[in-house]
Amino acid sequence: MIFKVVVTPDPEDGGFTVSCPALPGCHSEGETLEEALENIGDAIAGCVAVLNERAHRQGESSVIDVSV
16 A cells, blocks of 8 residues: 655754654654654554454454555
8 A cells, every 4th residue: 555644854853753644643753754754654554454453343344455
């Protein structure tokens, strides 16, 4: 899956904050842009896993990764 993220430089503390608008509450940060993007990738994976687990427990649709 590909998600759009919003990257915001932090001029006071340095580094970057990153959020994923498609997943409210999914945020991360990093000292470098590369670290911030890696961290938001981990955060997105965690958010999707939690949403998938909730949907599975409630009998709703599941999100499954398929490679082609």
